[in-house]
Amino acid sequence: MKILVANVNTTQTMTDSIAAQARAAAGPDTEIVGITPRFGADSCEGNFESYLAAIAVMDSIVNYEGEYDAVVQAGYGEHGREGLQELLDVPVVDITEAAASTAMFLGHKYSVVTTLDRAVPLIEDRLKLAGLDDRCASVRASGMAVLELEENPELAVEAIVRQAELAVTEDKAEVIVLGCGGMANLEEKIKERCGVPVVDGVAAAVTIAESLVRLGLTTSKVRTYGTPRPKKVIGWPITQG
Amino acid sequence: MKILVANVNTTQTMTDSIAAQARAAAGPDTEIVGITPRFGADSCEGNFESYLAAIAVMDSIVNYEGEYDAVVQAGYGEHGREGLQELLDVPVVDITEAAASTAMFLGHKYSVVTTLDRAVPLIEDRLKLAGLDDRCASVRASGMAVLELEENPELAVEAIVRQAELAVTEDKAEVIVLGCGGMANLEEKIKERCGVPVVDGVAAAVTIAESLVRLGLTTSKVRTYGTPRPKKVIGWPITQG
Amino acid sequence: MKILVANVNTTQTMTDSIAAQARAAAGPDTEIVGITPRFGADSCEGNFESYLAAIAVMDSIVNYEGEYDAVVQAGYGEHGREGLQELLDVPVVDITEAAASTAMFLGHKYSVVTTLDRAVPLIEDRLKLAGLDDRCASVRASGMAVLELEENPELAVEAIVRQAELAVTEDKAEVIVLGCGGMANLEEKIKERCGVPVVDGVAAAVTIAESLVRLGLTTSKVRTYGTPRPKKVIGWPITQG
Amino acid sequence: MKILVANVNTTQTMTDSIAAQARAAAGPDTEIVGITPRFGADSCEGNFESYLAAIAVMDSIVNYEGEYDAVVQAGYGEHGREGLQELLDVPVVDITEAAASTAMFLGHKYSVVTTLDRAVPLIEDRLKLAGLDDRCASVRASGMAVLELEENPELAVEAIVRQAELAVTEDKAEVIVLGCGGMANLEEKIKERCGVPVVDGVAAAVTIAESLVRLGLTTSKVRTYGTPRPKKVIGWPITQG
Amino acid sequence: MKILVANVNTTQTMTDSIAAQARAAAGPDTEIVGITPRFGADSCEGNFESYLAAIAVMDSIVNYEGEYDAVVQAGYGEHGREGLQELLDVPVVDITEAAASTAMFLGHKYSVVTTLDRAVPLIEDRLKLAGLDDRCASVRASGMAVLELEENPELAVEAIVRQAELAVTEDKAEVIVLGCGGMANLEEKIKERCGVPVVDGVAAAVTIAESLVRLGLTTSKVRTYGTPRPKKVIGWPITQG
Amino acid sequence: MKILVANVNTTQTMTDSIAAQARAAAGPDTEIVGITPRFGADSCEGNFESYLAAIAVMDSIVNYEGEYDAVVQAGYGEHGREGLQELLDVPVVDITEAAASTAMFLGHKYSVVTTLDRAVPLIEDRLKLAGLDDRCASVRASGMAVLELEENPELAVEAIVRQAELAVTEDKAEVIVLGCGGMANLEEKIKERCGVPVVDGVAAAVTIAESLVRLGLTTSKVRTYGTPRPKKVIGWPITQG
CATH class of the missing domain: 3.40.50.12500 (Rossmann fold)
Structure with a gap:
């Protein structure tokens, strides 16, 4: 199975370090892909930076080309997990x-x-x-x-x-x-x-994501995390390709 | 005094209607300026749209040229108020x-x-x-x-x-x-x-914003809503000028 | 508009000081009237004194002759606001x-x-x-x-x-x-x-009372704060005229 | 032992009925004395009447001549128990x-x-x-x-x-x-x-009061329910002798 | 009336001491019987010992021959009171x-x-x-x-x-x-x-148990504490006769 | 790795069914061993039966001969998990x-x-x-x-x-x-x-237990779930060998 592990800041070395932690925890058949947002702060330490990270993570995930089985959002205390759950059909696990x-x-x-x-x-x-x-x-x-x-x-x-x-x-x-x-x-x-x-x-989130995938469980779509209704959304995604 | 009233969606008629509500509640000396985000959904009905709105409102406020005394965020149940509080020195009031x-x-x-x-x-x-x-x-x-x-x-x-x-x-x-x-x-x-x-x-928020301004009260900067630390923030603001 | 600001103790200098604080916060068109209870403690520092103050404030308000638009109860942590809400049709705001x-x-x-x-x-x-x-x-x-x-x-x-x-x-x-x-x-x-x-x-309460009056809002009368049912009440008000 | 059972309204037949309930629950050596307030509503059904009852009960208890071992306040959902606890050294039990x-x-x-x-x-x-x-x-x-x-x-x-x-x-x-x-x-x-x-x-309160008396327990005086500090209290008690 | 006071550990001197405390608090017509579990720890200081005590107390009570009017479980912070309530028709009071x-x-x-x-x-x-x-x-x-x-x-x-x-x-x-x-x-x-x-x-529990008996009150049997449904229970009671 | 999955009742077919559920959820390298208590009710539907099950599960686990890496307690809403955590050094997961x-x-x-x-x-x-x-x-x-x-x-x-x-x-x-x-x-x-x-x-608990074992995490022993202090415990374990 393949899990995207999204860093919340734009520091590539952080992404690498997080991905390494994730790999150390993952099972032998799990592929870990580290994702770095294309915009936002080089470290997240407050609400403004965290809200920006929330959107930047969603942006990088919807721009990601290829299949994956789950997403881990790897920021401690950050906003955004609920948005990813709406946009995706695979499980989303926040490390906090x-x-x-x-x-x-x-x-x-x-x-x-x-x-x-x-x-x-x-x-x-x-x-x-x-x-x-x-x-x-x-x-x-x-x-x-x-x-x-x-x-x-x-x-x-x-x-x-x-x-x-x-x-x-x-x-x-x-x-x-x-x-x-x-x-x-x-x-x-x-x-x-x-x-x-x-x-x-990160380690905890990876094993939970693996377990959800293995058990065939994913986000409930009946209410809070239902797919966004089709509508005009200007400027989304923020970055292209 | 001047209060920016920020719509959370990109529908200009909504902004106009919200600004009208705000004006009806405001005191005679209060100027109301309606703000429409430059990107985001034409209506906000979920977490993804709401997170995008949070950033879009911050983007439009930091791009706003001119003085103002307070900001009202006019979306019901939306994210983002905490980020505005960090970015601004004037009071921020969420209508919820x-x-x-x-x-x-x-x-x-x-x-x-x-x-x-x-x-x-x-x-x-x-x-x-x-x-x-x-x-x-x-x-x-x-x-x-x-x-x-x-x-x-x-x-x-x-x-x-x-x-x-x-x-x-x-x-x-x-x-x-x-x-x-x-x-x-x-x-x-x-x-x-x-x-x-x-x-x-909207009416409630405008009168509260007016009162805070009149009493000389604004957001505490000692901890949660302190000004973001100076750091590299890629791609911010999202829109320019 | 006219707002009665009720002191909870019988010390007139306190009433004057509270009324001055209220006036400093009030808008230019707001008249502030300080009210001193006719009985009770010269300072309120406990439940007995606070309960007595609750009744003394209600007594002085119902004895007040003249119109008014709102009442502020100016005691910190004191009993009684709910009773005033039942007795009056105008907004009542407790400073706590x-x-x-x-x-x-x-x-x-x-x-x-x-x-x-x-x-x-x-x-x-x-x-x-x-x-x-x-x-x-x-x-x-x-x-x-x-x-x-x-x-x-x-x-x-x-x-x-x-x-x-x-x-x-x-x-x-x-x-x-x-x-x-x-x-x-x-x-x-x-x-x-x-x-x-x-x-x-006191300042906060005065601006809230002003806002409620301006927005045409007053206490809900459907249940908890409904007008007392007509019945025999011996010895009320406690003081006369 | 002797327990004062205070009705919260001014209806004597209610006091009699409450005292009878109390007696039915009390032990053979317990004397029950029903107390009727000297002012207030003939039935208590709201905050104003309840606050007035709180003071009226305190007034009737401090006017009571004779010894007693405990007080039961017999009104359901009424204010005032905390005040009695401050004024008295014996246990006070509220029926609610x-x-x-x-x-x-x-x-x-x-x-x-x-x-x-x-x-x-x-x-x-x-x-x-x-x-x-x-x-x-x-x-x-x-x-x-x-x-x-x-x-x-x-x-x-x-x-x-x-x-x-x-x-x-x-x-x-x-x-x-x-x-x-x-x-x-x-x-x-x-x-x-x-x-x-x-x-x-009423029955529950009487047995609890009896138990507290028997165990030698009474209200803690170290903080919340400490005896009121000596001070000038105008018009108290409300009624005399 | 007769109250069984159940120690939660197997130390007989503790039982005696608890029973003495109970007697000092009880009314003149109340007989106190101290009960010592037949198995378990000589002092209870954790979940394992407490769960074992819960069963040991139930075991000793169901093995008790003779009538009684209430049970006091005399262990501080221990498990088991709910089980006794299911098994018995008389009131059960936990000292915690x-x-x-x-x-x-x-x-x-x-x-x-x-x-x-x-x-x-x-x-x-x-x-x-x-x-x-x-x-x-x-x-x-x-x-x-x-x-x-x-x-x-x-x-x-x-x-x-x-x-x-x-x-x-x-x-x-x-x-x-x-x-x-x-x-x-x-x-x-x-x-x-x-x-x-x-x-x-212990003193508090004894007077509460006495009061419940005097008022004719006992455990509600409609739901949580209903008598266990008849079924096969292997090895119960743990000890015999 | 080997996980003991403990049924809380004495019905062997239930144990088999639970073990089958556990196996369906477990990874390919996980061995599942179903455990049936040696005493207690054939189904658990209340506090008495649940307390008895708590002790019976502990009894069967401490009597288990052989190594294992984690324990799953497979009863919904049952007592006892805390006791197992004290007795064991491996992770314990309750299905509720x-x-x-x-x-x-x-x-x-x-x-x-x-x-x-x-x-x-x-x-x-x-x-x-x-x-x-x-x-x-x-x-x-x-x-x-x-x-x-x-x-x-x-x-x-x-x-x-x-x-x-x-x-x-x-x-x-x-x-x-x-x-x-x-x-x-x-x-x-x-x-x-x-x-x-x-x-x-059961499926959820098995994957959590597997993850804890894989991450090298087990019950904290510093306070609540510390190993029971050495002391005299009469009649434990309840069953032998």
Whole structure:
């Protein structure tokens, strides 16, 4: 089966890193194709950038030529999954929801650890809308921007591990969800220091997408996510070919 | 003061009608400017169209030349208000939230009556995120599309009034919020038949925007709605000049 | 238009101060009349005093001779607004609810800062009943009584500003609602020190009342706030003439 | 021990009937004293009347001469319990809360059946504030006023039993709480027709009050229900001696 | 009347201590019979032990020969009450729920103080299912195991009193519920140090059970707690005679 | 990998049917072993039977000789998953939660359709505790007992399909979760008649268990589901060898 894994920002190295994570989690017969939006921010850290990413991901997916069996939207706390579900007939899995859903099988409460403080309300809102917030102990931010993670990985890792520790000791989280990507050894360090399972959203989303495909399940079309009614849509898709 | 009232779809007659509603509610010193997006659907009835509208509204506002004191986003249940709040320093008022907020001063519970059934979950989700759903008795749909309202206004009015009646008698609503626009006499008919106050979102939003401007209040920039960090954003704005 | 602004305690200087705040927020054509209850406590800081105030406010309003277009109940976290809504045909706006409702247009979460710790549960309960608590980050008390505010204004201001700071840094509030009144420069100091918008309930309530009157909206009479059924009511109003 | 059972309206026959119910539930060593307010409505059916009753009950209790061990406030869905808790050192039990609390030991969900439709939101609000609404399946009204119950008891009983039946079959209630008083045979008829336990608030409240007294428990005075601070309270109590 | 008070662990001295607490709370005409399960853990501190206790308590009750009027299940945060309700026709009262329900008549918020940290989620879950969590300020653990309480009572008491203090000062609890049993003077020390009422679950449950019996109320059998349908149940009861 | 799929009742044909469902969903390298409890009811339809099943499943798992990688508890709305999580180091997946979690990736709201009405509160409670109830539109019962499903499959299928239709049209479910097992063609008929995806809990749970194993994730042991402390447990396991 083939799964498109859509990055939400325009940084190609991020797409590569996400696709690599996806491949590591995927079964042997699953092909992973990383998708980079053609417009938008080089990192997503707020509502404007996230809304733009939502449309950019839809744009890149509808421009994608070839068959595929599922789509994973690989942005933490980002808008847009509902739109993809309307446009497509294959399952669409958002990593924020996939990670939360997976964490809930592993412990009584989970916490999300992310980068910037301003991402926290976006993540909280997505979890709330998804109805997956009830067992969320906290969403914590390390205070480092997405791109800083790449610039000073050691410091970034330490800052995130510190928040994971506080989530476990102060907020009573029993599972940590990584609300950001691309750092080597992060999972291992959190596991080591906190003694709890660590869920990576990309990995979780890929296995869920595979399972949905295998079970022959896809988005319900009867109401919320029905195919858009035929109508005049000016300027869509945003980019061509 | 000057308020931009942004339509969420590309139908100019709708913009005109919304601007007229806004003007009827505005104070004598308020200038209303209707804004039509440069791309997107001719009517918004789902997540894809709504996400596209969110970006199209932001695009048209950032392209707007001239000063203004506030922005009203005039789509019922649509995405995007948070993005505008990040991009702008003036108050941004969404009509879904304005109407709910106003209705809560008038009765114990309110109901929203809208057009298509598929719009219901979008409205419910927006109210939930806004924390304004607790006293919402129901969101009901008349089953008629946005553009049908214009084609067969009499039937459309009757279908909506019928849902308003059911909201009052079955769901115990004490106030009706109109989750759609553009029909003559609709408010009067609902008031007459149901005996309850009827809140129009555009009117409510304009008076709230005026009040915020008068009180010198605008969007908090400390966290969620902080100005986007300077970064490379490819292809933005979508349209130029 | 004419708006009655009802103080909830029997301290005339408080009424004057509240009326002045109301006038500062009101439009040029709005007449503000301050109302002082004829009985009750000289400051309201608990349920007994608040219930007594509820009846005293209703008593003073029904005893008021002359026309008016709306009533603002100017007590933070006090009982009684629902009773006024039953007795009157004009809009009634409570400042606790007006402030919360206004704050929600300005930031993702708001906090209320009030005087005594024992007022906190009353405010929380009013916000809960009003369905406006979902985005309330916290209700914090400075620990100073209402009348101390007047006796030692500098210390009182500092104590309240400190709680506002904690609300922003610890509770993640993006807007501060002032749950008490009458201190010069308080708003400015909080804005300066915390960098967030500050909402004053009296100002918010007056603009909402004006808007409701302008839009021709008033309390729904179909159920909860219907006019009391004609019946024998001994000893009402409590005071005469 | 001696328990004051306070009627919320000024109808002496109601007080007698409530006191009789209380006596039937009380232990052999418990003395029941019925209290009738000195002012207020002859029946309570809305917020204004309920707020007035709150103050009238407090007035009659503080005017009561003699010792007592607990107070039961015997109005369904009425305001005021919190005020009594502040003024008194003995336990105060509200029948709305007592009935709900008791019903929750008997079945998975309970429904309240009351008289007038306009009382429903008051009851819902009191249960919500008390944190006892989670397992409330519904609050249903028979549509008959309090005094009609006495005028046409047979019809009134039938109307209430009908709502109890619907609560069980439609709303999945497993216990019925009687949100009104004074009718002979009502409990028996509901039990017979619906096959579920029926909880009377006065009886429930009396046994809870007795238990609290026996266990030496009374209202916590550390915060919300602390004794009112000494201050000038004009015109209190409302009535003298 | 006769009440069976079922210990959830197999430690006979605990049963004796619980029965003594029950007797101290019971009325003069109430006979208390302590029941010790025939299998299970010598102390219950987790889900496995609690599920086993649930079955062991049901086993010991169905094996009990003789009449009784009510059953109290005396384990804090344990499973099983619903099963007893199905099997029996007499009222069943769980001490976790009895204590919470009682505490809510005494203060605005209550906290539970228990022994081990791992018991906290069990208690929270039971309160949530019971719909009694809304006014629960916190569930705090002293970090000492059930049996340590007996080994080092002085230290255990101090550790629990410290958590009670924090519940009052930090979490704003106004009432403390003891989520563990068997220590002399614990109630007195908490009352003395925190100045708030202290509710013991066994005492609360006994008086509630007595009240239900006196009022002729028992478990509703129409749905959730209906008698099990006749069917083949292998190996039940677990123990014989 | 090897997954134990535990039936909750003692009917071997049910175990076989569940194991067959599991095998149909499992990957080619997954071995499925059906487990039948050694004691308990031949069908589970209430709390007593469900609690007994919880212990019987734990008993049969701890008695199982041989290695395995995960456990699926295959009872809809049953107790016990938390206990297994404490006792085992491998992932444990409950089908009630697996189905809900999966359905939430497919539509805005889902409904569960089960057999007996008395199972509804158990399922609702499990979903509530799992924090998966927010997007549950309804839990509906066909009114037929578990064993009747096998006796009159045609009628049973029709009764269930009817409830699924009502869930979609009345309750606005967009996905149907089957809260019962063992009927041929049920999924196909619901899909055909309702046009929505149908989720089978056993299939969903098996793919989730496989994914957890593949990702190297297992139950967090830091708090709620920590291994039981060493202590004296009389009579455990219930059965030997």
